[in-house]
Amino acid sequence: MTHDETTTVTAIPTRWVGPIRVSGNAVTGEISVPLATYETPLWPSVGRGAKVSRLVEGGIAVTILGERMTRSVLFTAPDAASAHTAALAIHEREAELHEAVAGTSRFAKLVEVHPEIVGNLLFVRFALQTGDASGHNMVTRAADALMDRILSWGLPVEYGSISGNYCSDKKATAVNGILGRGRSAVADILIPHEIVERVLHTSAERIVDLVVRKNLVGSTIAGALRSANAHYANMLLAFYLATGQDAANIVEGSQGITYAETRPEGLYFSCTLPHLIVGTVGNGKHLAHTQEALERLGCEAEREPGANARRLAALIAASVLCGELSLLAAQTNPGELMAAHVAFERTGTEQS
Structure with a gap:
């Protein structure tokens, strides 16, 4: 083997964030999640969303629609x-x-x-x-x-x-959302107004307005394809790298829609992810750190075929909602996003 063919390991900072309170048809409980990223402000951002989930009965409900x-x-x-x-x-x-x-x-x-x-x-x-x-x-x-x-x-x-590109693998297309590819998940939560104001420092009305104006209208004029979200790719890549997934699948995985409503009870907030290409067995899952992560997530248990992968997809969807909610809340306040990046990138401090 030549020097160029030698396999080495690239270290990526990884932190367990949470726990996130999750319920639904694939997983229920309070579970911390691993995020491998160089963008360290992602940890406190997802952590803030996780804190919100723990303050709500049932937390984030994740429904796996198909696979x-x-x-x-x-x-x-x-x-x-x-x-x-x-x-x-x-x-x-x-x-x-x-x-x-x-x-x-x-x-x-x-x-x-x-x-x-x-x-x-x-x-x-x-x-x-x-x-x-x-x-x-x-x-x-x-x-x-x-x-x-x-x-x-x-x-x-x-x-x-053997492959005609109509699959469609690792490309932003419409067909995956229409016909399905991977695990299809919807994560949603109903957050009381008091929690929105106290923890997220904003209001349901301001978040809903931003979802419409930024995610829906902004994405439309940008020409987004079956996609209207702020940064699904951030959470997906971090979770994929930590658990041995094929990271290139964030291309189609990050195509999803954030939707929100103001209700008398509080803020309804949801993230729809139609094609999460993830698994708990196969290439990349044999490595010691990925095996450890999957075991800690409870995705290595004896279950019917497909149940562990559905659990993993549900936890990923919940993590995406945490990060999406926190970022959008920050963007309703002038200067907060940049201030947070400066503070957390310098100190590495995780938000409680």
């Missing part, structure tokens, strides 16, 4: 009519495709086949459940078997590519 991993394959045909003939045959013989997937992994399960024709090109987007794995390799292995099976039928198509 699937996708791979789109590409076939070429002489013309559109031939591609359409093949697409119809694929739907008619879908039962055989379920059988082909089952032979590739005991955890892989085909849940959807979605064809799309462009000229003489036939794209077929396969969606699979992948247990506790994020599923990148699992769906690629399944796609290989699916292509072989389809090509064995003698249809008027040929191999184009």
Whole structure:
């Protein structure tokens, strides 16, 4: 092995923040979370959101709406009519495709086949459940078997590519939000007005106005794609690095929508994250520090396949809400954001 091929370790400052009070259909309790980042003000920011969660009964409610991993394959045909003939045959013989997937992994399960024709090109987007794995390799292995099976039928198509970009992996696209990819989560909380004023130093009205004006209108004029949030990527990257995830998946993971309302009881605040590509087994999870983090998060327990990954996705969604709420609250007050960065970057002090 040459010097250039030697594997080394890059140290990233990591701190456990919280605990965050969480409830919902994937995890319930008060749990601290690991955030690996060079942007150290992120720790006190998420910490402030975590403090709010502990002051509210039930804390942050996280609902996991679904889970699937996708791979789109590409076939070429002489013309559109031939591609359409093949697409119809694929739907008619879908039962055989379920059988082909089952032979590739005991955890892989085909849940959807979605064809799309462009000229003489036939794209077929396969969606699979992948247990506790994020599923990148699992769906690629399944796609290989699916292509072989389809090509064995003698249809008027040929191999184009094992990945046709209609998946869509590590790119900001609309299809993932529409058809689903990864774990889909919604985190929401109802914060009494008194807590908004005392802990966040603002009001429900000011936060709602900022969500509309900055996140919704500002993102629209910027041309954001199915995305209206302040900084989901910050929390996602920090959590992904700490738990051995494929960090490039923050590209699609950070596409999400923050929504808020003023209610008589207080501030309703939510973060919708339609495609969290995360897992608790697989590449990156074997490292000592990532294993330790997953164990401490309770994501290494004996559960039904997929339950640990859903728990992880729920904790990530709760962490995103904590950081998003805190940042938006700060931005309702002139000068607070910069003052906080200066103070915390110089001292490294965590906010209680």
